[in-house]
Amino acid sequence: MQYTIEIDQELCTGCQRCTNVCPVGAIGGPEGMPVDINYDKCCFCGQCVQICSAYQEYKSETTKPREIKMQERGLLDNVKEPLFAAHNMGHVQQVWQALNDPDVVTMVQCAPAVRVGLAEDFGMESGELVAGKMITALRKLGFDKVYDTNFTADLTIMEEGSELIKRIQENGVLPMFTSCCPAWVKYVEQEHYDLQANLSSCKSPQQMAGALFKTYGAQVDKIDPKKIVSVSVMPCTAKKFEAARPEMKASGFQDVDLVLTTRELANLIKYAGIDFKHLEAGKPDSVLGNYTGAGHIFGVTGGVMEAALRTGYELITGKPIDDVNILEVRHSQGVKRATIQVGDLTIKTVVVAGLANVEPVLEQIKNGTADFQFVEVMACPQGCISGGGQPKVLLETERTDVYAKRMDSMYKHDEELPLRKSHENPEVAKLYKDFLGKPLGHKSHELLHTHYVRRG
Structure with a gap:
């Protein structure tokens, strides 16, 4: 059986770097001997993949x-870099086949953090924004x-923000957890299923x-959905697991068919002989391509929280927010708490960066001492920019600098965009008008919300 993350027993030296970085204690074994993964605990975050330095040389x-x-x-056969012991399973061969199949229609999406990581695999500056x-x-x-x-x-944000407001106003289950990070969701399902109702259903x-x-x-697009192959490019190895969840078929088809990591996309671009450095900038297709700064900052820890508060403030008060830069929730190092005044409503928030830091927060909820309403959790230490599928940063001395550059690039792009609040996205408004109806409406509930299952 193949898993999303695996450790090659032939290549593992037992150095324990992956054991030490695993946020859920899923990796173990005697020092100096190949380690194993306990898949009942593993959340597929891929931090072991990021840190692994045991490899097979090119001609070994x-x-x-x-x-x-x-x-x-x-993997495609053009990969020249070393093969590391800890690795994620790839979909790039299948994507290449789909791209060359005249009988299918390929649709692709790229996550925000990909565009501030991809440049590094082409020898460009760390954090350089290469969206175009x-x-x-x-x-x-x-x-x-x-x-x-x-x-x-x-x-x-339109769905999750509306859900949070509804829970607050109608005495629903609080605090509400964000549900964007599949590693975090899997962790709740495995270790704290009694708190699954706290997860947003989005x-x-x-x-x-x-x-x-x-x-x-x-x-x-007037396309038969049976012919669509839906591909996503993600900074996250756990997204491969999420896409394969059986409940992700509300349309009657699997929502996402194939997931590439940022590294896999770089591999594919090189395989096709594309001169990435010298490409002109392009724009995404309309209808499902326009975005605001709020959508873009999902890629950093605190970004989902900030985006939700920007929109939540205006939905609750009916007034423009004084400053869209909500600095109180940014740059979390472990756990960051903030109190945000939204009109007459006081919202207490918690941002958790890295699964290793979440247990004390969950304990507060269980023992009844939690006084906060909204919790963002990202499994990876700096959010998606430090995801398991991003270009590897092998030297510990460089890691802090690289992550800082990626984060700065995310916020810089947010500042540059003409629209910075999710509810101001005209294509989102059109989607609701023409198809979904309203946030938390019947159609939205059917297609955009899900349920959770007990694991482990």
Whole structure:
């Protein structure tokens, strides 16, 4: 059986780096011996993949042949970099096949953090924003429709923000947890299922986009949804697990068929012989491609919280927020708490960066001492910009600097965009008018919300 994350026993040296970085204690074994993953605990965040430094050299003959390992890992045969012991299973071979199949229509979405990480795999500056080049590359690869996960990040805020307001006003289950991070969701299902009702019922932006590709998108583009292959490009290895969840089929089809990591997309671009550095900037297709700064900052820890508060403030008060830069929820190092005044309503928030830091917060809820209403949790230490699928940062001395540059780039792009609040996205408004009806309405509930299952 193949899992989202695996550790190659032939290559693992037992250095314990992955054991030490795993936020849920899922990796173990004697020092100096190959380690194992306990899949009842693993949340597929991929931090082990990021930190692993045990590898097979390009021409090594001491283990199973490299070509066979690449095939087993789902990699294309042009990969030149070392094969590391801890790795995620790839979908890039299947995506390449779909792109060359004349009988299917390929639709692609890219998460916000991808565009501040992708440049690094082409020797460009860490954190450089390459959104336009990325879109052009996707078109050159042959994707029929190039949409954007940032669009459904805005849509997520409309649904999740409305859900939070409804819970507060109607004495629903509080505090409400964000549900964008699939590793965090899996952790709740495995370790704290008694708190599953605290999770927002919203699907993640990836899954919302997939559901819309095969319903609204198919309708607008006049395409038979049976022919659509829905592809996402994510900074996150756990997104592969999320896409395969059986409940993610509200449209009658699997929301997302194939998930590429940022590294896999770089691999694919190189395989196709595209000169990424010198591409002109392109724009995503309309209908499911326009986005605001709020949707973009989903890629950093505190970003979902800030985006929700920007919109929540105006939905509750009916007045423009004084300053869209809500600094109180930014740059969490572990756990950051803030109290935000929204008209007459006081909202207490918690932002958790890294699953290793969440237990004390959950304990407060269980023992009845929690006084907060809204909790954002990201499994990875700096949010999605530090996800398991991002370009590897092998030197610990460089990691802090690289993550800081990616984060700065995210906020800089937010500042530059003409619209910075999700409810101001005109394409989101059109989607509700033409198709969904209203946030938390029947159609939205059917396509954009989900349920959770007990695991472990």
